[in-house]
Amino acid sequence: MFKKSIRTKIVAYTFSIMLIVSVLFSIISLYNLLTLRSFFINSSKNVFEAQANHYLEDEVKSYSKIIEANLTIKEKMCDSTVNFLLKAQDPKQYIPNIYTVMNKDLNIKGVAVLDKNFSVQYAYPADVKFDGAITRLKSHEYKKFSKNSYFVDFYLNKDKNAYFAFLFPFKDDSYILFEIDPIGIFSILQSAQIKPMSDKYLWMTDAKGVLVFDPKVKEHPLITLKDHVDLTNPENGEKLAYLMTNYILKGKTGTSYYTFRGVEKYVGYTSVPQAGWALGLTLPISSLLEGVGKLNQQINSKTILMLGIFSFFSVITILIALFFSMWASNRIVRPILDATNTINAIIMGDVSKRITYESNDELGELVKSVNNLMDALAQTLANLGDIAVNKENEDEQL
Structure with a gap:
């Protein structure tokens, strides 16, 4: 024992x-060990988010400057053309040649001479209808762009295509209207989808917050002005509507997140001040979390x-x-x-x-x-x- x-x-x-x-x-x-693991995961996520936010904000501001420069060039060339026509005895005879040159460089859809009531007196090409622009002008939906010109925001013509226009005062209380196809602007927007971050994409709205261009991505099809998707409408996302109404359309720049059609996204946002357009460079959160x-x-x-x-x-x-x-x-x-x-x-x-x-x-x-x-x-x-x-x-x- x-x-x-x-x-x-x-x-x-x-x-x-x-x-x-x-x-x-x-x-x-x-x-x-588990605390260290949690720290590394959270830290890496925060670093990814910070880099994404910084990257999105800087890049969307760059796109805004490119688009604004593109608009300014178009307006300056139109202004130079108007100055030339003001000195001509018969301006109408020069418009066809001017249109041919400007259409190649500026994507001009058509040129019209309007009377003081904004009715078309002369149009080139003859088959071009300026109904969308005329409707906006008669409703006084245009704004000053420079000391010599006015800007008509995006509108749909009867062909269901989107255009915007520059309006210049001309002789005898008349005006010259340059209707512009936004294909050049859309090309700039599409360039945001170039790799290495092909999941990101750039969308743009008019001054009222209606999507003018949202590229076709895996989350949804191409959205254009004819779809009339109003981002200020809470039905398209309450967070997005709040962001559009209180920040983006007020000309602010920054980063945030929202949910659009069931997809959570980070966004770097800004505006194109002269036109009042809103820009959003978007990256789905799933893409960020993949890394x-x-x-x-x-x-x-x-x-x-x-x-x-x-x-x-x-x-x-x-x-x-x-x-x-x-x-x-x-x-x-x-x-x-x-x-x-x-x-x-x-x-x-x-x-x-x-x-x-x-x-x-x-x-x-x-x-x-x-x-x-x-x-x-x-x-x-x-x-x-x-x-x-x-x-x-x-x-x-x-």
Whole structure:
């Protein structure tokens, strides 16, 4: 009972302590590992978002400057043409040649001379109808573009195509109207879809927030002015409507996010000030998170590897704890068992046994004390034996 009890207790206590230390170390290491993993994932996501926001804002401002420069060039060339026609005795005879040149460079759809009531007096080509522009002009839906010109925002003609126009005062309270096909502007917008970030795309609205051009992407088909998708309408997204009404159409620049037709997107937004158009350079959040997801997979694989390493070392630690507890119990219990056996031998009358254990620790001192006790006891017994023999001799002599 003594042997089993002492050994069991020492093994149990030592093993328990080592196991607790091992478990605590594993838990702390696991916690730190998972915390570090979460930190890396969140940090990488924040970095991706910050870079995307910065990238989108800077690029959309660049597109705004390009489009504004394109508009300004068109207006300047139209202005130069009007100055030339003002000096001509018969301006109408020059308009066909002017149209041929300007159509090639500026995508001019047609040129018209209007009276003071905005009715067409002369048009070239003759088959071009300026009904959309005339309707806007008669409704006073135009604004000053420069000191010599007015700007007519996007409109649909009967051919269901979108155009915009520049209006210039001319002789005798008349006007000259240049109707422009926006194909050149749309080409600029489409250039935003060039790789390396082909998932991003650039959309544009008129000054009222109606989409004029939203390219065909995997999220939705091409959207143009004829579809009349009003981004200020909450039905197309409350966040987007708020953003359009309170920021973009007020000429502000920045980045945000919104949901359009069920797709969450980041957007860098700005405006084209002279025209009042709104620009949005959009990147679906799924595209951004794709990179984060790949990084997350790499972090997870590394985390699993580290967990495996921790588990391996935990098992090794437990085995070492078990071995150490067995070794410690043997080192502690063996001298005690020897001392017990020696004492039992004394009880049985054998005083010749000694404990073979040498150490400078407390157990070593105990063993020495027991051995010294045995030596002293053996000597005492020997002395008693001698006394008894001498006594017998004396009795015989008497």
